[in-house]
Amino acid sequence: MSMLTEGRPTKQEDNIITPDSDALKTHTGNRALMVDEPLIFETGSPDRSGVDLPEAPAVESRLGGLDRDEPISIPGLSEAEAVRHYTRLSRQNYAIDVGLFPLGSCTMKHNPRLNEKMARLKGFSDIHPLQPVDSVQGALETIYQLAEWLKKLTGMPAVAMSPKAGAHGELCGILAIRSALEARGDAREVILVPESAHGTNPATAAFAGYKVEDIPANAAGRVDLDALKARLGPDVAGVMITNPNTCGLFEPDMKAISDAVHEAGGLVYCDGANFNAIVGRVRPGDLGIDAMHINLHKTFSTPHGGGGPGSGPVVFSEALEPFAPLPFVEKTEEGHFHLVEEETAEDHHENSFGRMVAFHGQMGMFTRALTYMLSHGADGLKQVAEDAVLNANYVLRSLEDVLDAPFAESGPCMHEALFSDNGFANGLTTLDLAKGLIDEGYHPMTMYFPLVVHGAMLVEPTETESKAAIDQFIGALRSVAERAKAGDELLKSAPHFAPRRRLDETQAARKPILVWKEPEEYAEAAE
Amino acid sequence: MRYLPLTPEDRQDMLATIGAASVDDLFVDVPKEVQLDGPIRGLPMHAGEMAVEAYMKKLAKNNSAAGDMPFFLGAGAYRHHVPASVDHIIQRGEFLTAYTPYQPEIAQGTLQTLFEFQTQVARLFGVDVANASMYDGSTACWEAIVMARRITKRGKAILSSGLHPHYVSVAQTMARFTKDQLVDGAPTLDAATDGAALLDQIDDDTSCVVVQYPDILGRISDMSELAEKAHRHKALLIAVVTEPVALGAIKAPGDMGADIVVGEGQSLGVGLQFGGPYVGLFGCKQKYVRQMPGRLCGETVDAEGKRGFVLTLSTREQHIRREKATSNICTNSGLCALAFTAHMTLLGEKGLRDLAMLNHKKAVEAAGRLAKINGISLLNDSFFNEFTLVLDKDTRPIVRKLADQKILAGVSLGRLYPDANELAHGLVVAVTETTSDEDVEALATALEGELA
Numbered sequence: 001m002s003m004l005t006e007g008r009p010t011k012q013e014d015n016i017i018t019p020d021s022d023a024l025k026t027h028t029g030n031r032a033l034m035v036d037e038p039l040i041f042e043t044g045s046p047d048r049s050g051v052d053l054p055e056a057p058a059v060e061s062r063l064g065g066l067d068r069d070e071p072i073s074i075p076g077l078s079e080a081e082a083v084r085h086y087t088r089l090s091r092q093n094y095a096i097d098v099g100l101f102p103l104g105s106c107t108m109k110h111n112p113r114l115n116e117k118m119a120r121l122k123g124f125s126d127i128h129p130l131q132p133v134d135s136v137q138g139a140l141e142t143i144y145q146l147a148e149w150l151k152k153l154t155g156m157p158a159v160a161m162s163p164k165a166g167a168h169g170e171l172c173g174i175l176a177i178r179s180a181l182e183a184r185g186d187a188r189e190v191i192l193v194p195e196s197a198h199g200t201n202p203a204t205a206a207f208a209g210y211k212v213e214d215i216p217a218n219a220a221g222r223v224d225l226d227a228l229k230a231r232l233g234p235d236v237a238g239v240m241i242t243n244p245n246t247c248g249l250f251e252p253d254m255k256a257i258s259d260a261v262h263e264a265g266g267l268v269y270c271d272g273a274n275f276n277a278i279v280g281r282v283r284p285g286d287l288g289i290d291a292m293h294i295n296l297h298k299t300f301s302t303p304h305g306g307g308g309p310g311s312g313p314v315v316f317s318e319a320l321e322p323f324a325p326l327p328f329v330e331k332t333e334e335g336h337f338h339l340v341e342e343e344t345a346e347d348h349h350e351n352s353f354g355r356m357v358a359f360h361g362q363m364g365m366f367t368r369a370l371t372y373m374l375s376h377g378a379d380g381l382k383q384v385a386e387d388a389v390l391n392a393n394y395v396l397r398s399l400e401d402v403l404d405a406p407f408a409e410s411g412p413c414m415h416e417a418l419f420s421d422n423g424f425a426n427g428l429t430t431l432d433l434a435k436g437l438i439d440e441g442y443h444p445m446t447m448y449f450p451l452v453v454h455g456a457m458l459v460e461p462t463e464t465e466s467k468a469a470i471d472q473f474i475g476a477l478r479s480v481a482e483r484a485k486a487g488d489e490l491l492k493s494a495p496h497f498a499p500r501r502r503l504d505e506t507q508a509a510r511k512p513i514l515v516w517k518e519p520e521e522y523a524e525a526a527e
Numbered sequence: 528m529r530y531l532p533l534t535p536e537d538r539q540d541m542l543a544t545i546g547a548a549s550v551d552d553l554f555v556d557v558p559k560e561v562q563l564d565g566p567i568r569g570l571p572m573h574a575g576e577m578a579v580e581a582y583m584k585k586l587a588k589n590n591s592a593a594g595d596m597p598f599f600l601g602a603g604a605y606r607h608h609v610p611a612s613v614d615h616i617i618q619r620g621e622f623l624t625a626y627t628p629y630q631p632e633i634a635q636g637t638l639q640t641l642f643e644f645q646t647q648v649a650r651l652f653g654v655d656v657a658n659a660s661m662y663d664g665s666t667a668c669w670e671a672i673v674m675a676r677r678i679t680k681r682g683k684a685i686l687s688s689g690l691h692p693h694y695v696s697v698a699q700t701m702a703r704f705t706k707d708q709l710v711d712g713a714p715t716l717d718a719a720t721d722g723a724a725l726l727d728q729i730d731d732d733t734s735c736v737v738v739q740y741p742d743i744l745g746r747i748s749d750m751s752e753l754a755e756k757a758h759r760h761k762a763l764l765i766a767v768v769t770e771p772v773a774l775g776a777i778k779a780p781g782d783m784g785a786d787i788v789v790g791e792g793q794s795l796g797v798g799l800q801f802g803g804p805y806v807g808l809f810g811c812k813q814k815y816v817r818q819m820p821g822r823l824c825g826e827t828v829d830a831e832g833k834r835g836f837v838l839t840l841s842t843r844e845q846h847i848r849r850e851k852a853t854s855n856i857c858t859n860s861g862l863c864a865l866a867f868t869a870h871m872t873l874l875g876e877k878g879l880r881d882l883a884m885l886n887h888k889k890a891v892e893a894a895g896r897l898a899k900i901n902g903i904s905l906l907n908d909s910f911f912n913e914f915t916l917v918l919d920k921d922t923r924p925i926v927r928k929l930a931d932q933k934i935l936a937g938v939s940l941g942r943l944y945p946d947a948n949e950l951a952h953g954l955v956v957a958v959t960e961t962t963s964d965e966d967v968e969a970l971a972t973a974l975e976g977e978l979a
Contacts, residue, residue, distance in 0.1 A: 064909025076875015097620030123587025138589030305862025359802025
């Protein structure tokens with residue numbers, strides 16, 4: 001098997017870091033194609049515009065005497081300048097289109113461009129959320145179809161489509177649980193969250209008004225079932241569990257956990273952020289789960305876009321179905337799609353806990369996810385999970401001789417491989433290794449997460465990487481790991497080849513500068 | 528399958544390295560009895576690009592696209608012309624397919640644009656700082672109420688009757704669980720806003736007063752007096768802007784004393800998209816910055832002293848603080864924020880002001896024409912690009928009938944307030960730069976037909 005090049009250095013001498021090269025300065029501060037791009041506030045002008053507009057009609061204005069007479073001070077650029085500005089900035093970004101992006105639990109897989117093309121069809125992109133339902137039957141059918149896929153893939157009878165992101169989906173699930181408990185006159189106050197769950201889970205439970213208690217992980221990186229059972233009682237509303245968990249491991253006791261929680265009168269929330277590891281092979285509904293959000297962007301490849309938009313539909317068990325939020329889509333016997341919202345909510349939706357968001361959720365993500373599902377089909381999605389798990393285990397076993405893998409003895413991992421900084425030379429940390437990986441041309445893996453492992457490194461290659469690409473990544477990670485074990489001081493100052501050297505995050509937090517100010521304002525502030 | 532690169536030989540080689548006989552061995556932790564034996568039944572098998580495209584196009588065609596017919600819907604989502612270069616910029620793979628900028632050295636593109644976005648939003652709102660975006664306007668509004676509770680340590684929020692009813696619904700949903708007390712109500716079909724009533728309700732238990740600007744009926748009112756009284760009682764004024772283009776023409780809420788300003792940024796760069804994804808805007812006074820939810824991008828320097836940008840103050844966030852986090856926001860709307868920023872940069876101050884006046888004056892003209900119809904009166908004294916017509920009958924069936932005739936008239940208040948019968952006579956009509964004189968004439972003629 002020949003090595004793919006994919007923009008990686010192929011000659012050994014290219015790999016040698018020479019800090020002396022930093023002494024070479026340019027007049028502009030640029031490094032060939034790497035340009036120090038000024039802010040729009042430093043180059044644009046309030047009088048310049050990249051947009052030509054028609055004349056306004058000559059009529060009296062009716063602004064109620066509140067005309068904006070002060071300057072807004074928003075600079076403009078011509079179209080040519082704007083395109084160049086953002087294109088130059090884009091080149092300072094790492095992205096999945098640039099290379100393998102091994103962020104564990106974040107799932108950075110290839111984003112098919114067909115998804116983008118379909119989302120931009122005017123029948124999807126140019127329709128208003130309050131149009132009469134007869135004029136948006138295709139949009140409602142799209143939501144309905146996607147909901148059907150999610151129900152079948154999870155084996156759950158109902159789904160709420162409107163949550164805007166994964167954490168928002170968690171909130172939706174917790175509100176449904178609370179509503180169901182209150183409906184039976186059972187006000188419980190505590191949500192249990194295992195240590196191996198995502199950090200968003202306790203935040204969500206607290207935001208919804210619950211007290212949060214931790215449940216420890218056992219030595220194998222799983223929920224301590226005995227500790228969980230011991231804590232269950234009449235004050236526990238439910239548990240929030242991440243499965244596969246943040247150590248990249250499946251919770252084999254999931255069904256036993258669900259049964260125990262149900263027996264104690266509580267309900268089970270599952271964080272489905274890692275659904276991509278099991279899609280098509282296991283249905284969460286068969287594990288006794290009552291609510292689970294699905295990050296469409298992770299499992300079904302809608303783009304992350306530098307942080308969002310996400311989309312977090314939530315599937316529900318029969319117990320929670322009546323409490324699902326508005327609005328949602330129903331299909332009549334005649335095949336008409338019906339939108340259930342405030343105006344049309346009928347008797348059998350009286351238990352809905354209400355509205356979570358102004359409109360229908362992330363339609364633009366729904367079209368992308370449905371496009372992806374149709375492309376893969378039921379057969380392909382199963383293959384997705386299998387290849388994701390295969391790739392992760394391949395990474396785990398190829399590196400366990402050089403990097404400490406705390407749960408390697410626990411058996412296979414799921415879609416992500418967990419390592420720790422155990423064995424690094426004194427003073428060198430996971431952060432240094434991560435920054436060293438940047439010089440190798442890779443985005444680092446997830447660092448210091450999960451919290452149960454010291455100096456954690458969570459690697460998720462995903463199913464869209466080839467064996468050759470993974471081999472190359474393994475080579476890079478091995479090389480940096482060996483340097484970390486040998487105590488290579490150059491790692492302390494990495495990255496050396498990125499658009500910026502190591503950034504001072506402490507200074508940013510101590511005296512936050514969150515908006516641009518004129519240089520003279522800075523000078524005044526300093527005096 | 529075109530997105531999956533492993534060949535059967537690759538899989539065998541990799542299993543050999545792992546020391547597993549088959550991929551099933553990797554799923555040993557999943558109990559046998561819950562494992563599926565074949566592909567999930569009832570779902571189709573994989574399909575090629577051509578087939579998927581044909582299917583999705585069929586679904587898309589079964590919608591009436593706004594651009595294909597006279598179109599007047601607003602009420603929190605607006606149709607504006609988005610310059611072609613905006614979509615080009617957000618489709619750059621390095622923006623589109625990047626993750627949250629946790630590794631700032633190789634995410635300066637995203638970070639610098641977020642810093643520009645924060646500055647633009649703060650200046651537009653007339654406040655000191657802004658965050659790097661929220662999910663949307665309605666969730667940003669609830670987060671602002673939570674923030675006011677945290678700052679004032681009080682739990683009574685007064686919501687103006689002019690606040691978008693869906694925003695009120697979101698707050699009501701949440702308040703039921705958090706035990707916040709909400710004072711709210713539906714508007715009346717009146718040109719005057721509820722400013723006087725709001726002033727009366729402010730007391731020493733009040734955490735905040737929430738006012739939409741312009742409001743759901745399109746009315747614009749000065750918030751200075753409300754801000755003053757709220758501050759006298761150590762409460763906060765929260766302003767909600769669902770149409771940011773308006774701020775090119777009318778005073779910034781921050782300049783009238785608003786402490787927190789939130790908004791929906793969909794109008795700039797994002798497009799209608801049947802309600803999402805949109806972009807939540809969130810700004811506040813400097814002294815509250817550490818109580819602000821959401822992602823923040825800050826300026827700093829690198830090891831060589833060069834300016835750079837990082838995510839900062841993240842110790843407020845839920846992935847770190849667990850149950851002590853300040854909000855439910857985890858991600859932001861990075862790509863939509865980029866679209867907003869790019870559109871705003873193309874406009875610049877002059878472009879934004881010109882666009883705002885174009886919107887406004889077209890709306891003034893349209894309102895004049897429509898108000899001449901027998902059986903219709905114009906509710907508003909003041910408005911920006913959206914106003915309320917009061918008809919002598921329920922507007923819901925009229926809106927549905929006109930849609931069948933390929934005219935997407937405004938939003939019936941009956942749809943937004945199903946429990947308030949008298950409001951069903953109100954029709955909220957939005958006019959933007961995309962509305963032509965012919966569109967207005969078509970709507971006028973159709974309404975004349977319905978009311979004759």
